[in-house]
Amino acid sequence: MKTKRYYVEEKIVEAVIDLLKDHSLDDITVQALCEKAGVGRASFYRHYQNKEQILKDHAQSLIQEWTRDFESSAHEQPSDVFVSLFTHLKDNQEFYEILHSTGWDHILKDTIRYKLGVTPELSNLDAYQKVFFADGMTGWIEEWIERGMQESPDELNTLLGDYFINILSNLKAFYTAS
Numbered sequence: 789m790k791t792k793r794y795y796v797e798e799k800i801v802e803a804v805i806d807l808l809k810d811h812s813l814d815d816i817t818v819q820a821l822c823e824k825a826g827v828g829r830a831s832f833y834r835h836y837q838n839k840e841q842i843l844k845d846h847a848q849s850l851i852q853e854w855t856r857d858f859e860s861s862a863h864e865q866p867s868d869v870f871v872s873l874f875t876h877l878k879d880n881q882e883f884y885e886i887l888h889s890t891g892w893d894h895i896l897k898d899t900i901r902y903k904l905g906v907t908p909e910l911s912n913l914d915a916y917q918k919v920f921f922a923d924g925m926t927g928w929i930e931e932w933i934e935r936g937m938q939e940s941p942d943e944l945n946t947l948l949g950d951y952f953i954n955i956l957s958n959l960k961a962f963y964t965a966s
Contacts, residue, residue, distance in 0.1 A: 796835060800835065853876075870948055884896065
């Protein structure tokens with residue numbers, strides 16, 4: 789059974805996604821958002837500090853949901869994590885396209901960085917490695933979204949695997965090409 793808190797948050801998320809199809813986040817007022825969601829301003833502020841927090845919290849919630857699903861199922865290959873992530877993104881395509889089209893894709897990058905444990909306490913080497921991986925993945929994902937998510941998650945995973953093999957085997961040529 790859904791709690792009242794979950795119901796209010798769900799209605800607000802649905803409303804902001806719908807409103808972002810035609811308006812920028814800056815152009816959406818809290819009042820318009822509340823009217824669309826069918827909730828009062830007090831309910832909005834009980835759950836969120838501002839409109840941006842809706843997007844951040846929802847992205848984090850989706851990534852946490854994906855993580856729970858991924859970690860609770862059996863996987864045989866390390867690349868399964870990518871197919872699983874790409875499937876999650878495809879299943880939530882509307883939300884991620886809205887983030888991208890409104891210029892808020894940094895929320896996905898920040899969420900992935902957070903999930904990978906990028907913190908100021910990390911050693912420099914650990915931080916550089918995690919940020920390289922997180923930002924490379926989000927760049928790959930953002931381009932996939934920009935191009936309309938044409939490939940299936942399996943096809944995208946194959947492209948990524950082929951890219952890794954190709955780039956690693958040709959790294960010297962990659963940097964010396966003019």
